Amino acid sequence: MLSVETRHAVHPEHARTMGTAELRRHFLASDLFVEGEIRLVYTHYDRFTLGGAVPAGKVLVLDEVAETRTSTFLERREMGIVNIGAAGTVSAGGTDYALERGDVLYLGMGSGPVTFGGDGRFYITSAPAHRALPARLVRLSEAxxxxxxxxxxxxxxxxxxxxxxxxxESCQLVLGYTSFAPGSVWNTMPAHVHDRRMEAYLYFGLAEEARVLHLMGEPTETRHLVVGNEEGVLSPPWSIHSGAGTGRYTFIWAMAGDNVDYTDMDFVPASGLR
Known part of the structure; x- marks a missing residue:
């Protein structure tokens, strides 16, 4: 089963007027991981798409997605897949890939239908691409x-x-994840923005009762989202993205935009936040 939700871009002046429910509706991605389903969020931030696939021992196929108006989802796109669950398999382009927890698979433009199997919980990210690049399975030891x-x-x-x-090498997709030492909870502080790229976060590895206070918004008009396990956050180019958790967690960051320069950031000192 495939379901797709579309999120439109939000102007920063509009975001200043939003209350809690409206902020969550536009920027929080919940219920991405449902057994037997593929759930995607198609955004108008650089046409970035994120989502989850949970085959639960069955087989799920991601092929045509009406929102892209292409014969297959990857006809003009590239994809990064992170397994945040038990061992599973992903098949594309005539090749089967075995993913353990924490492994990342890159699929280039034109890879065709993507099949998910096993007991994995697959986090999906995708961005438009301009040329075909080789698929690659990257283990944690190779990061x-x-x-x-x-x-x-x-x-x-x-x-x-x-x-x-x-x-x-990729076209525009950049992806990785950040884990914390015991007793550490703060991420991405001092905060920053990068007007040339959007970003998306997925928080996972939280205890059921734990939460992350995710800071967003313009540096002088900050807002916050309270985020639980396996929930995602869309971060527009004009927004900071920082936060702290009530317990240990890991977050996956993925970006798309004008460049693939990870250090292309405009830092904002804590004293400048409002």
Whole structure:
């Protein structure tokens, strides 16, 4: 079963007027992972698409998606898939890929239908592409690893870059995930914006009762979303994206836009936030 929800872009002046329910309706992606279903959110932020596929031991096929008006979803797109569950398989282009928890699979433009199987919980990201590039399965051991932060600032974390120029080539999709040391809860502080690229977060690995307070909005007009396990957040180019959790968590970040330069950020000091 396939379901697709469309999200339109929001002007920052409109976001300033939003209450909690409206903010959540536009920027929070919930209920992405449902057994036996593929659920997608098609956005008008660089036509980025995110979603989840949970085969639950059966077979799910992602092929034609009416919103793209193409014969197959990947006819003019590339895709990054992260397995956040148990072992599973993804098949595309005549090749079967076995994904363990934490593995990332890149599929290039023109890969055809994508089949999901096994017990995986597959997080799907996709962006338009301009040329076909080779598929690649990237294990955690092959990611580019960065250690940042300090215990005293509660932000010691490991950034693992998968779909990234230091690891492999893509058209515009950049993806990785960040995990925290025990006792650390803060992500992406000092905050930043990058007007040339949108970004999406998926928070996972939270305890059932745990939450992340995700900060968003213009630097001088900040807002927040309370986010639970396996929920996503859309971050427009004009918005900061930062947050802190009530317990340990991991978040997947994925970006699309004008470039693939991970360091293309305009930092905002904490003293400048309002």
């Amino acid at each position: 580019n690893r960065m250690e940042l932060g300090e215990d005293e600032n509660s932000n010691r974390r490991t950034i693992n870059q998968f779909i990234h120029p230091k690891v492999m």
